[in-house]
Amino acid sequence: MHAIGIDIGGTKIAGGVVDENGVILTAERVPTPTGHGSAITDAVVAMIERLAIGRPVGAAGVAAPGFVDAAQSTIYYTPNIPWRNEPLRQNLLARLPHLDITVDNDANAAGWAEYRFGAGRGLTDMTMLTIGTGVGGAIIVDGRLLRGGFGAAGEIGHLRLVPGGLLCGCGARGCIEQYGSGRALLRFANELADAGGVGLVLAEARREHGELDGVIVGDLIQAGDPGAIQALQRLGRHVGETCASLSAVLDPQVFVIGGGVAAAGDLLLDPIRAAYATTLPARGFRPEPMFRTAELVNDAGVVGAADLARSHATAAAEPSGR
Numbered sequence: 001m002h003a004i005g006i007d008i009g010g011t012k013i014a015g016g017v018v019d020e021n022g023v024i025l026t027a028e029r030v031p032t033p034t035g036h037g038s039a040i041t042d043a044v045v046a047m048i049e050r051l052a053i054g055r056p057v058g059a060a061g062v063a064a065p066g067f068v069d070a071a072q073s074t075i076y077y078t079p080n081i082p083w084r085n086e087p088l089r090q091n092l093l094a095r096l097p098h099l100d101i102t103v104d105n106d107a108n109a110a111g112w113a114e115y116r117f118g119a120g121r122g123l124t125d126m127t128m129l130t131i132g133t134g135v136g137g138a139i140i141v142d143g144r145l146l147r148g149g150f151g152a153a154g155e156i157g158h159l160r161l162v163p164g165g166l167l168c169g170c171g172a173r174g175c176i177e178q179y180g181s182g183r184a185l186l187r188f189a190n191e192l193a194d195a196g197g198v199g200l201v202l203a204e205a206r207r208e209h210g211e212l213d214g215v216i217v218g219d220l221i222q223a224g225d226p227g228a229i230q231a232l233q234r235l236g237r238h239v240g241e242t243c244a245s246l247s248a249v250l251d252p253q254v255f256v257i258g259g260g261v262a263a264a265g266d267l268l269l270d271p272i273r274a275a276y277a278t279t280l281p282a283r284g285f286r287p288e289p290m291f292r293t294a295e296l297v298n299d300a301g302v303v304g305a306a307d308l309a310r311s312h313a314t315a316a317a318e319p320s321g322r
């Protein structure tokens, strides 16, 4: 069965028709409407209708940032869209009654896509950290996406790493998001530049451009600048320590690192592995996981949302149920 996946982002809505192998057959994107939430619902309905023209589509999955209930129906809260306890699934079903529709958290959809078709395929237990502006998470346990009792599981970015640490956007202090995100990488780079010592180029760039942004730091990392790489290593240490704690609870076969910072590849994975090795409980007496970067990158949300919708529709069609 072909399924439609829709990924609602802060600036754009991406959608596609996805086959059983996770291949996007046709895709489109539009700017995310601003203002009232109903304008976004309208845009999603219109995109699904356009994508479904002339294609045998049975299900549509919608991924959105924020907290989604365990029934894949209601968005409790999203940070950038005025949706609070929004019954998005019911609203979409009312206008698209011929489709099986599900709603999922965007990081969970992306993680599911990596598990099914990307860096986690062929395994049963995978933990994914998406290092973008913030830190997203997705957890696959025994072949299933961990949603939790209320749907809000897998928010790895808000694990406490530093007691009494930096204030996080979620209202708590010391969350991993403040030490392991792209934003944290820029903070480290600016601090290192101001401190001098390492990274003459980093310090020069700081003098020249003022506040260092993601493009400058990314270019310096690619160029092998020691200061920028030291900032990346500091980020990697925090992420590696977090992964060791996660192993104590989840014991995954693979950690998948996604998001823009993952483009650094082994420059990021090596300090993660090193910090993991020094932090893991009972190290040397247990099998250790692999560390990989994500494979699907920009398409993961669309592919994962579609596959979660297909799984839901298939399970509903089985007379025995699950």
Ligand SMILES: [Zn+2]
Residues within 6 Å of the ligand: 157, 158, 168, 169, 170, 171, 172, 175, 177
């Ligand atoms: Zn937080």
